[in-house]
Amino acid sequence: MVRATKGVLVQCDASIKAIILKIDAGNSDFIIEELDDETLLVKENKLKELQMLLKKQLDDTLKYPEESDSD
Amino acid sequence: MSASSTQALDYLESLPGVDHKKLYQLPSTVLAVFRRLLPHLAKTIVAAMLYMPGPLAATDLDAWIRPDAKAEKEQAVTLLQGLHILSIDQEIPSKPVYRLSPIFAKSLRQALTGGGNHRSFGIPCNTPETEKKDITFLDDYARQQWEAILYYMVASTGAGLRSAAEISTGTKILLSTGNFVTNKNSRVSITQVGFTFLLQEVNAQIWSLLVVYLNNAKSLQMEHVDIISFLFMLGSLELGQDYSAENLTPTQKHMLDDLNDFGIVYRPSPSSPVFYPTRLATTLTSDGSALSNTSLSSTPTSAPAAGKGYIIIETNYRLYAYTSSVLQIAVLNLFTKLKTRYPNLVAGQLTKSSVQRAIGYGITSDQIISYLATHAHPQMAKSNPVLPPTVVDQIRLWQIEGDRMKATHGYLLKEFGSKDEYADAVAYAGNLGVLVWKNDVKRVFFVNRIEQMKTYMTNKAAAVKKGKD
Numbered sequence: 353m354v355r356a357t358k359g360v361l362v363q364c365d366a367s368i369k370a371i372i373l374k375i376d377a378g379n380s381d382f383i384i385e386e387l388d389d390e391t392l393l394v395k396e397n398k399l400k401e402l403q404m405l406l407k408k409q410l411d412d413t414l415k416y417p418e419e420s421d422s423d
Numbered sequence: 424m425s426a427s428s429t430q431a432l433d434y435l436e437s438l439p440g441v442d443h444k445k446l447y448q449l450p451s452t453v454l455a456v457f458r459r460l461l462p463h464l465a466k467t468i469v470a471a472m473l474y475m476p477g478p479l480a481a482t483d484l485d486a487w488i489r490p491d492a493k494a495e496k497e498q499a500v501t502l503l504q505g506l507h508i509l510s511i512d513q514e515i516p517s518k519p520v521y522r523l524s525p526i527f528a529k530s531l532r533q534a535l536t537g538g539g540n541h542r543s544f545g546i547p548c549n550t551p552e553t554e555k556k557d558i559t560f561l562d563d564y565a566r567q568q569w570e571a572i573l574y575y576m577v578a579s580t581g582a583g584l585r586s587a588a589e590i591s592t593g594t595k596i597l598l599s600t601g602n603f604v605t606n607k608n609s610r611v612s613i614t615q616v617g618f619t620f621l622l623q624e625v626n627a628q629i630w631s632l633l634v635v636y637l638n639n640a641k642s643l644q645m646e647h648v649d650i651i652s653f654l655f656m657l658g659s660l661e662l663g664q665d666y667s668a669e670n671l672t673p674t675q676k677h678m679l680d681d682l683n684d685f686g687i688v689y690r691p692s693p694s695s696p697v698f699y700p701t702r703l704a705t706t707l708t709s710d711g712s713a714l715s716n717t718s719l720s721s722t723p724t725s726a727p728a729a730g731k732g733y734i735i736i737e738t739n740y741r742l743y744a745y746t747s748s749v750l751q752i753a754v755l756n757l758f759t760k761l762k763t764r765y766p767n768l769v770a771g772q773l774t775k776s777s778v779q780r781a782i783g784y785g786i787t788s789d790q791i792i793s794y795l796a797t798h799a800h801p802q803m804a805k806s807n808p809v810l811p812p813t814v815v816d817q818i819r820l821w822q823i824e825g826d827r828m829k830a831t832h833g834y835l836l837k838e839f840g841s842k843d844e845y846a847d848a849v850a851y852a853g854n855l856g857v858l859v860w861k862n863d864v865k866r867v868f869f870v871n872r873i874e875q876m877k878t879y880m881t882n883k884a885a886a887v888k889k890g891k892d
Contacts, residue, residue, distance in 0.1 A: 354848070354880060357835045361860055361869045364828035372828070385835070388862060393835050393869075403828075410827065 359384050360399050362392045368406070375405050430630040432460045434637060435651075436505045443507040445648045447527040450534035451544050455655035456506070457531055459708040464492070465499040469508065473528055478512060478520035497854040501875060544659050545666040548697050556699055558663045561689055565701035568686025569625065570750065572632075576604055576613050576621065577753040591684045601635030615785030621754060622790045624797075629703055632685065649674040657687070658708030660700040668698050732799045738811040740773040745800065757781050758791050773814065778821045788822035831859050833871040842866070844883075851879055 362372070366389050376382045382402050385393040394402060435456070438446075446452050457469065471487075472479055488496040500521075503509035508527050513519045533539050571590045576598065595611075598604050603617035613621075620631055633654060640647045653675045660666060668679060668690075679698055682688045687707075689699045733745045734755075742759050746752065747767050755761065758781035761771035781791060792815055799809045808815075839845035845866045852858040852870050861868035870876055 353838065354836055355838045356873060359835060361831045361833060361835070362828050363860065368827045387867065391860060396832060399830055406828065
């Protein structure tokens with residue numbers, strides 16, 4: 353029998369997926385199902401929180417060059 | 424189709440069938456739905472069936488449509504069914520037939536060929552020429568009222584903005600109900616929705632506001648069917664003609680006051696028995712531009728010269744805008760780092776942080792690009808493409824960098840019995856245009872809307888069961 357699951361489909365790079373998995377490992381509350389290397393099914397009410405955590409993680413790890421104001 | 428008609432369509436689709444029946448009794452409503460809201464293929468189907476005495480067999484309809492346009496046909500039929508214009512009759516399961524709603528068909532025939540005493544296209548008054556308001560006056564009035572609303576919204580983002588006209592408390596409440604602005608500590612501040620609203624073209628803005636108005640109607644004890652049929656009627660009126668307000672229902676009379684405040688209609692005085700539709704009203708259900716781009720200029724008397732742009736962008740992301748309008752400057756300030764302001768010019772630069780800040784507000788890169796392109800200075804507009812490709816690409820890249828994951832709300836369908844069952848369902852979802860992602864190996868796929876799929880599955884399951892019996 354066919355089953356339908358409500359949720360949010362998240363499509364991203366493999367690298368981003370790895371970070372999401374890492375976040376989820378901390379408190380496994382976000383992911384409903386891993387679909388493939390670049391796709392995940394996430395709980396609807398947790399999306400905002402996940403986006404926030406992901407952004408924080410990226411900001412911490414990636415450093416962007418400072419913008420020059422002079423030109 | 425433009426954004427404005429999509430909004431009206433979404434709202435209309437969400438109404439129950441009972442409301443559709445009531446709406447379709449008026450020829451003006453039916454004509455507006457037909458000419459403005461339906462996509463072309465749906466129009467063709469309706470037009471072909473309009474004078475047909477009996478129902479149309481589904482196989483005949485399939486024969487009309489070229490096989491490579493099957494997806495478009497599914498979408499058109501689904502839409503028509505959602506609006507209760509077309510119904511499918513499966514009395515004989517092997518030979519389903521399509522039936523056009525008799526009420527809709529009757530009203531549309533009446534609208535196209537005239538006749539009847541329905542009075543749904545407004546009742547013109549015969550005011551002496553000398554007392555009549557001319558089109559220039561109505562345009563100025565509409566612009567002034569509509570700009571006042573926009574001013575009110577952006578006033579929170581920058582200091583030193585002053586409003587040309589005051590807007591009523593009702594409109595202010597409506598803006599905060601629609602989540603365009605929020606009241607925090609008695610200070611009004613604009614929201615994500617509000618920013619998106621600001622960058623839309625005027626026609627789309629009006630529909631956004633009217634949809635909020637419609638959703639809010641219940642709490643004001645107003646009949647939403649009355650409201651929407653009145654709006655569609657306004658769309659069919661003639662600019663510069665005055666109409667009688669006497670035959671309107673109480674709800675519609677109440678609406679006149681609110682629409683007067685938006686600048687959609689003009690009334691000489693609050694108790695006046697006549698009203699004039701402005702250009703904002705007469706373009707509600709047409710493709711014409713409601714107010715030209717110059718409407719956002721600070722001088723309300725400026726002639727509505729078609730699409731006069733004012734923005735110049737160089738390949739080094741520098742932006743110059745020939746404007747002294749505070750409203751335009753405030754809009755630019757949403758996504759540009761403004762540096763200098765001269766009497767008739769502001770200069771600034773698009774930077775990664777300024778664009779990403781805008782994206783943080785909920786504005787998309789495409790909105791920024793289209794805003795810049797539509798308001799490009801005539802000198803820029805001469806070149807092709809209008810905007811420097813490097814700048815366009817960079818704005819898009821900045822957005823992608825900002826959001827590294829794409830999220831789509833919807834439903835995941837899985838555990839299909841057989842390969843064929845899966846393939847059929849995926850093909851059906853693809854034709855409906857709801858398929859977002861699929862994995863053939865795992866036999867799972869993701870759709871952003873489930874209603875149609877549900878009916879399909881149930882029918883399918885019933886058919887399988889029948890086959891077994």
